[in-house]
Amino acid sequence: MNTDAKDADDTSDTNDQNTPSEKNKSALSIADLRTDYSHASLSKSDTLGDPMAQFKKWLDEAIIAQVPEPNSMSLATVNAEGRPSSRIVLIKNLDAQGITWFTNYTSRKGEDLAGNPFAALLFHWVELERQVRLEGRVERVSEAESDAYFSSRPLRSQIGAIASDQSRPIANRELLEAHYLAAEKQFGDQPKRPKSWGGYKLIPDTVEFWQGRRSRLHDRIVYRLDINGVWQRERLQP
Incomplete structure (x- = not known):
């Protein structure tokens, strides 16, 4: 009798029997993941009259709390056919009018915004159990502002922006790095901002502040800009 063959068959049978249960266990563990939030609360009286001032307050608190990458945000755009897409980008400026990225x-995303100049931003500071959603119109910032920010970036980031034809296919990593070396050789330590690169600003007409609470009874305060250009606040059900 070939015991090696039998042992191999027995092992195979055992693995086959365990596989479904392991898959079920994995699926159940994802579905069962949940947190009962209890860090803080939020009422209308807690918020400032201007949503951008309130946003700056929360962003400052996220920075002080040393939340990882508190300036990262999800940017959602929609193309001319109505197909949405999203990605993580970094806020680089904040003022009373809105939020800027480059x-x-x-x-x-640039092509989406050229055809449909509206977008949504989402900040999620999980350690503080907070989210902020902003929706509104998007405009390009001035060339002077784009030039100023480009020149403030690390040199390697400047060269990278020149070398990469963002979102376009490329055969391999080696070719991308070759493009970088060629740009580095051509532009040296004083590269100029490419005309195809610059800043956008989202000017919000809707801003929602979300604070996690126990039993999924989360606090949601939304600001909406009315037809007279005045911000109105109200509480939303979770």
């Missing part, structure tokens, strides 16, 4: 104008 990217390649010919990237997918």
